[in-house]
Amino acid sequence: MSTTTPRIYKGLNLTIFSLVMVFLYIPILILIIFSFNDSRIITGWQGFTTKYYVQLFNNPTIATAFRNTMLIAGLSTLISTSLGVMAALALENTKFKARKGFLALIYTPLVIPDILMGVSLALLFNFTRVNTGMVTVLIAHVTFCISYTVIVIQSRLEGFDYSLVEAAQDLGAKPHYIFWKIKFPLMLPGIIAAALLAFTLSIDDFIITFFTSGRGFDTLPIYVEGTIRRGTITTINALSTLMIAFTLFLVVVTKRIRKIIISAL
């Protein structure tokens, strides 16, 4: 092993790797530290407090924004993943006439800056005089998630060992039985990976939501951006810390999820 990578490289790579890790984790560390900082303004350490965690749970606006975010993320994950499963199964058929066109349609949104999707949807909803709000945000989120879910599920299906289906047929199973007992369970890691990705994209999206949500329907990113303008961020720090703790818990404790995420890459 040591002979394949020259020493100098190894040292250089390790150095850069460590620096990048520090770079990636600085903001997260700051965020966690400052969620316990007893100061109204964001700079300077003023002492330890947990009062923002208390405030967090007593703030109805944050609660609503949080609920909205989860609702949109949950629904858009559900819809885009279902559509993704169906589309991926259709794309499995290489003799499907519309395959190439369909693939092009799915890949295009990925190579266009997302701000343009926001603009185009904003104009669509303006043109059709639809009241912006939960429904328009949901539509927008499904639209930008679909491409990702299809691609993740499809790429997993490409490695699917078709002889397993033949083996099941050979053992007397009919198509429906094979789908639910063999194919679907083996697709499941891909589906979960796609769903996780869609969920992450949805809860994290600012720009497209910004263009498609009306007054009175805030998701967390929209709410946070608003509060940043007003300069009070401490409760948000507390919320983020909780969310990081939760994801870390999921990733570190559950080996299975870790495997699925790795396999989806």
Next chain:
Amino acid sequence: MEDIVLKNLSKDFGTFRAVDDVNLTIKSGELFSFLGPSGCGKTTLLRMIAGFEVPTTGRVYLGNKDLSDLPPYKREVNTIFQNYSLFPHMTVYDNVAFGLRVKKTAKAEIKDLVKEMLNLVKMEDQANKYPNQISGGQKQRIAIARALINKPKVLLLDEPLAALDLKLRQHMLIELMNIHDAVGITFIYVTHDQGEAMSISDRLAVMNQGKIAQEGPPDDIYERPTSIFSAYFIGETNLISGEVKELHEDHLKLSCQDGEGKTFEIDSSFQLAPEAGAHLTLSLRPEKIAISRNKPRSQHDINILKGQIEDILYLGSHTQYIVRVGKLKFRVFSQHKRVYFDDKALDWEEQVWLFWHYTDTWIINDNPFDVLADAELDENGNLKRYIKRSKT
């Protein structure tokens, strides 16, 4: 009896004809092998019997029942796949129970039958493991158990040992034969490994370019190849061509050219009397030829040729010599038995005598130039290249 009968079976993939008008009967209870190089159509043939491929023309029968239009799940035929195709998300137990669950067999009965099957393949203590936790040989056993639990009339095995290492392969081969004896159903075995096919089969078919080149018991195909393809594909051989000079009651005299203007004569037995003057090709297996630096005593039933050693390959159990007679090259296998051997080992460039009994040659029907793409003729119309490695 429920024999497998293939009638005029063909399969085209686009313009490529993978299987070409195959007619064959595989007897009930037989262990039958299809042997051939990759791309010869043996796997396609097997897949048509299993139902994964629809024949372009022709029919597949099991006894009197026409299987041709039945999907795989309605055939009393099960397959062992090349890579075993065990369901990775199910335990060994669930894999074996799969076929019975499909049929909605009662739970208690499934339990008994799975136990019985796991006993048969000696895997009873691995029931709760997942496929990725067991070894290649163990996967093989589970695949067999998973197929046999459905009580198929025929078991198809598609290169089942290809993924195993040599020692394990030999071991599993014996195991497979034992299982075949224990269950007594028809096994159809597909392989490109002549050793496997020879040792395991009751009968086998050598396939080439979608057609069956020859079928019969292993010894029959080895000793009496009907075509150059089967002579070359099973074992190795020397081909000698020449003109029939004399025809006697039990043998013929063949006049051959050595490529340097000299003529030599060979006596050979024959299966069907050829015409005098006909051009013939003989197959002579390398192990049938004796080699010595001392000229053997002349005998009327022994052919003797003088040659020079060009190459020696020490192969452990035997040594292979390449001996030149004129421009012709003979491949000779010699075992290391002191009794038959010269006191001193033979050396490169040494003059030696080759000799063999006249019944050890076998006349091959077909024309070498139809079969061997790289065959070359010398100026006398004889086959120039006598040595060709068998494909593996």
Next chain:
Amino acid sequence: MPKSRQALLVKRKNLSSWLLSLPTMLWLLLFFLIPYLIVIIYSFLSPDIYDVKFEFSLDAYRQIFSGDYLRPFLLSFKLAIYTTLLCLILGFPVAYYIARASEKLKNTLLIFIIIPFWTNLIIRIFSWRIFLSYKGVMNDVLLKLGLIHAPLEVMRTDLAVILVMVYVYLPYMILPLYSVLEKLDFTLLNAAMDLGANEVKAFFRITLPLAVEGIFAGTLLVFIPALGAYLIPQLVGNQSSLYIGQVITYKIKNIPRNWPMASALSLTLLFLVALLLLLMYALYRRRLAHRYKS
């Protein structure tokens, strides 16, 4: 007839493919393709304070072609180029390091690259504000260490924008690079060195050409979103140097609105992205063709 059974199977498969893909096709038609038609229509209309007037006008394009918006476009391209290059320079060693790590360590390291993804983007950007600002953590530490005598003014500069952009998009570069480097046969490097190439040569002749697919993918994933960046310039940038994403957003969100202008700018950006993609595609094709020829 066996032949008809085969044909029937194919037919049934095609039908089910249509049925399965139809919902997604319709969805993307309605909410992805048609909206762009409306963008095209709007770009030829006249602005109103809150909405559009349905009167034909070429004003928006006239302004774009007269160069009024050249600066934000140039700024955005500059930002995208810097971000991509920095991501590549930093990302390659990281991806290489992970790809060469032991099987066990690999997955853990990857997870560490991905975790920041799951923290809200805005919050992470805001953390950078805490870190970089005039009275922020960085200046605090540097002053206390005596490395500087006056606080550095990094916040609200183009440097801050690039820094945070690199921070956000680095994982998008690392992951595709990792996936090609992971499959790379490292014994090739041994072979190259055995044949007399030194370490630098082996890198440029072997590693880099074989990683070219990952470089293309990573570049695509970083460059294109960077072109349309709004949030990061908005939160850490300077209002005196506006990027194209900000300009478009202001035309839609701020009053007086100018939706035809926003539409025309969007289409221009789309056109430039398409041009860029075509260029990259041609380059990629040539690269592949070259490889298979030799």
